[in-house]
Amino acid sequence: MCAAETDTGMTVTPSAYRRLRRATETFRAELVVRLAGEVGLRPAEIARLRPGDVGTYDRDGTDHHFLAVPDEDDGIDRRAYLPPDVEHDLRQFVRANDIEDEERLVPVSPRRVQMLVAETGERAADRTGDERFRSVSSRTLRQFFARRLLAEEGVDPHVVATVGGWGSIERLERFLPDLDRGDVAAAFExxxxxxxxxxxxxxxxxxxxxxxxxxxxxxxxxxxxxxxxxxxxxxxxxxxxxxxxxxxxxxxxxxxxxxxxxxxxxxxxxxxxxxxxxxxxxxxxxxxxxxxxxxxxxxxxxxxxxxxxxxxxxxxxxxxxxxxxxxxxxxxxxxxxxxxxxxxxxxxxxxxxxxxxxxxxxxxxxxxxxxLLADTVVELTFESGDPDSFFAGLSGEHDCTVTLDGVVPGEAGALVYFVTLSGAGAEQVLSWATDRAAVDDARLVRDYGDESLLELIVSGSEVATALVEHGATVGEMEATSGTERVVGQVSAETDVRRLVTAVTDAFPDTDLLTKRERDRPAETPTAFRASLRDSLTEKQSSVLQAAFHAGYFEWPRGSTAEELADAIGITSPTLHNHLRRAQQKLLTAFFTDDQRPGDPESPWAED
Structure with a gap:
């Protein structure tokens, strides 16, 4: 088997990676695949790369090559390691195309870089008959880069986090192999x-x-x-x-x-x-x-x-x-x-x-x-004009409106936002978003003509994300022409002053507009939702919400199971498992009185 699936979506094995490289039709496409899969670059970083960013370091008589990875402000984000054969191919590409040191190596948008990888995956699927290649993305290749170094080559996780731009070892935990006592004992011997x-x-x-x-x-x-x-x-x-x-x-x-x-x-x-x-x-x-x-x-x-x-x-x-x-x-x-x-x-x-x-x-x-179950909650409304907050910056840059449809947890601490965009073109916004350090991935879910539904995986600077990280739930968010309004709820016991200070320190051009206690009415629909939420596991709830907002239940579907699983960071079989269990609990709660969610008699009861 050349490819397999794990908890982070499709996992590319070394043999599958070789087949993927052979499916490229141009030297440029192969170089893009190698920069993502063997150097760990993101699409925006590949699009900004210049020949002059390559440097050489001599260690004990051996030359090692590094890339000074440029950030969006034309500064240096980090120094990535450039394997010798990738450096050789890069140098040959520069010579063949007569590219100057300060010219961009791949003069296309980050969105086009993503498309080059996706098109290569499509060709690999057509040539090999393995349909899983159709889900290959630049994120998949970065995961291959990390997993290969950590699990197969045994490179120190601190080194991998540094050269790959993950920022901390914790974000690499999902790529590390599981260890038992035998593994630990062998390592210490x-x-x-x-x-x-x-x-x-x-x-x-x-x-x-x-x-x-x-x-x-x-x-x-x-x-x-x-x-x-x-x-x-x-x-x-x-x-x-x-x-x-x-x-x-x-x-x-x-x-x-x-x-x-x-x-x-x-x-x-x-x-x-x-x-x-x-x-x-x-x-x-x-x-x-x-x-x-x-x-x-x-x-x-x-x-x-x-x-x-x-x-x-x-x-x-x-x-x-x-x-x-x-x-x-x-x-x-x-x-x-x-x-x-x-x-x-x-x-x-x-x-x-x-x-x-x-x-x-x-x-x-x-x-x-x-x-979710509290009778009384504290509702906080923030308004931010801080361009460092992602959605405020997006709406200001494109003079548009972005409205939150839903948000669910993603992998490695990221949040998956489903938003409605109006007043700007989806492709224009997606191209801009993928060039931002705060965004791990972005895609169009539905195009409604004058509006569109986008999926944005945000791991960086954003007011709504900051609220979630401090224990709040975000119910509303709207950003228009550079001003973002976010409504979050916290429990009555929360230290609100500390939360507000943390948010306004991170985003100085942000104000708390209102703070009010709200009683949750004991209405039957509310009680029903609370009971159902309490019966669902955290992952079942996240998967069900993500599927709803991504148009998975619509016809025709707004998202495939593979796209949804990749956004959340799980496999397609695991996605279906969580969806079936969650749907069974929902239907049981709706159609029966004597068999409530979580009833052990349910055919989908938890193990």
């Missing part, structure tokens, strides 16, 4: 950290390798337990209890920023002293919140950044400690603290960072679910 490898032990006589294995077990158990809790308190309690249920952690606690202090909401483990006097503005906790990174110490007693922990450490019987930011995206107001007898290793620190992100994601899900 090749290091000097395993007991007996170099004759050194940690201070309490426990080998570093043995300690890591214990930490791996505790952190995995804590992460696995998150899905079984339905409240924030339950999530925090389960995480802390699982962390201290065996070596190496003796104390675990979770604290949330409330005003000028950190309030410890959950704690587990030895010690009766309360942890107090912690400020979000200084010390290790403040550093972790500000940098969104783990902070550790080998000795709480001698480290001034952990001064507030000393009495707690004496009572709890630990010496070393770590403080971990708990967040999902840019919203970080919670930390996880752990106390342990021996220093936290670098690899253990990476695992704790992973647990912090999992905790943040789980908390966001239950908080948004609670918001």
């Amino acid at each position: 090749r290091t000097s950290l395993v007991e007996g490898a170099d004759g050194t032990d940690v201070g309490d006589g426990t080998a570093v390798g043995t300690r890591f294995d214990a930490a791996f077990e505790r952190i995995r158990a804590a992460a696995d337990a998150l899905s079984t809790a339905s409240t924030r308190d339950g999530i925090e309690h389960r995480a802390c209890e699982h962390l201290v249920d065996g070596d190496p952690y003796v104390v675990a606690w979770i604290g949330q920023q409330r005003g000028d202090s950190i309030s410890v909401t959950t704690a587990a483990g030895a010690g009766g002293a309360e942890l107090d006097g912690i400020s979000p503005d200084d010390g290790a906790v403040g550093e972790a919140l500000a940098a969104d990174d783990v902070r550790t110490t080998e000795d709480v007693r001698s480290d001034s950044a952990f001064a507030a922990w000393r009495d707690h450490a004496d009572a709890g019987g630990y010496r070393a400690a770590a403080v971990v930011p708990v967040g999902n995206g840019e919203s970080v107001d919670t930390v996880l603290g752990v106390g342990t007898a021996a220093p936290v290793t670098d690899r253990e620190r990476a695992l704790l960072s992973y647990l912090g992100r999992r905790l943040g994601q789980a908390i966001t899900v239950v908080e948004q679910r609670r918001l």
Whole structure:
């Protein structure tokens, strides 16, 4: 089989990639495919590339080639690595076409670059009979670039994130292979950290390798337990209890920023002293919140950044400690603290960072679910003329109106927006959008003549995205001629002042127009929707909403299953699975009184 599908859409294997290259009809098309699949460039970056952007670096007598990847402002975004044979083909193309150093290598729009890749996929499907090639896109090729380096070549994820422009290792997690204890043990056997490898032990006589294995077990158990809790308190309690249920952690606690202090909401483990006097503005906790990174110490007693922990450490019987930011995206107001007898290793620190992100994601899900079921919510209306907010910038650039139809989560923290465009041509806007750093992909769903429905996958700067990252649900958004109006809802317990400050700091030309509490009427349709939403899993709800807004249920269809799956970041079979389960729950809730959504008697009950 030359191609397969995984959770990120169609996965191109090396053999499939070779077939794709052979399907190109011009030297330019093959170069575009190679720049996406072997250098990791986005369509907008390929369209801006110039021969003069290529540079050479000598390391121990060997020449390595790099690309100074230009950004939309003609600055340098990053330096991508250029494999020798790609550099050779690029140089040959420049010579054959007599391209000057400051001329664009591929003088077409980013949209045309996307079309070149899609056309190559169509030819590959026609030649091989493998219909999956028709779903190949520039995003597919960037995924191939990342997965090949990470899973097959074993390149350090930090290096891949840097040269590929992902910004952080976390955004590459979906490309990393799953590891079991055998994989971890084999990896550590090749290091000097395993007991007996170099004759050194940690201070309490426990080998570093043995300690890591214990930490791996505790952190995995804590992460696995998150899905079984339905409240924030339950999530925090389960995480802390699982962390201290065996070596190496003796104390675990979770604290949330409330005003000028950190309030410890959950704690587990030895010690009766309360942890107090912690400020979000200084010390290790403040550093972790500000940098969104783990902070550790080998000795709480001698480290001034952990001064507030000393009495707690004496009572709890630990010496070393770590403080971990708990967040999902840019919203970080919670930390996880752990106390342990021996220093936290670098690899253990990476695992704790992973647990912090999992905790943040789980908390966001239950908080948004609670918001959906709350009787009272706080409605916030923002108005922004900040051109750095994507939709405000789009409407100002094209003097048009963009209205939100729906928004669902995408992959790697992106949001998939379905918007109605009026007052501008769809192709013109799509070409402009794909040249923006904030946009991962864009396509036309429906053309209604004077209006059009667009799908925009936005991972960068946008007011509505900022609200979602801080726990809000966005119900309305309209941008007209450079001014964007967004209406979001948060729970009554939300720190609204902190949310508003975060949004206006990120987008200075933004004002909070209104803040009002609203009672949700206990009408039958509302209760029905709330009950149904509560029975759907997060992914089922997202897939059902995306399919509705993308015109999947219309005739003729506005989107194929493959297009929808690629936008959300799942496979086509997985999409159909979620849709069937969600539709069954919807129909069960509508047609029967005695069999409610989630009833175990349902043929689509969850495993």
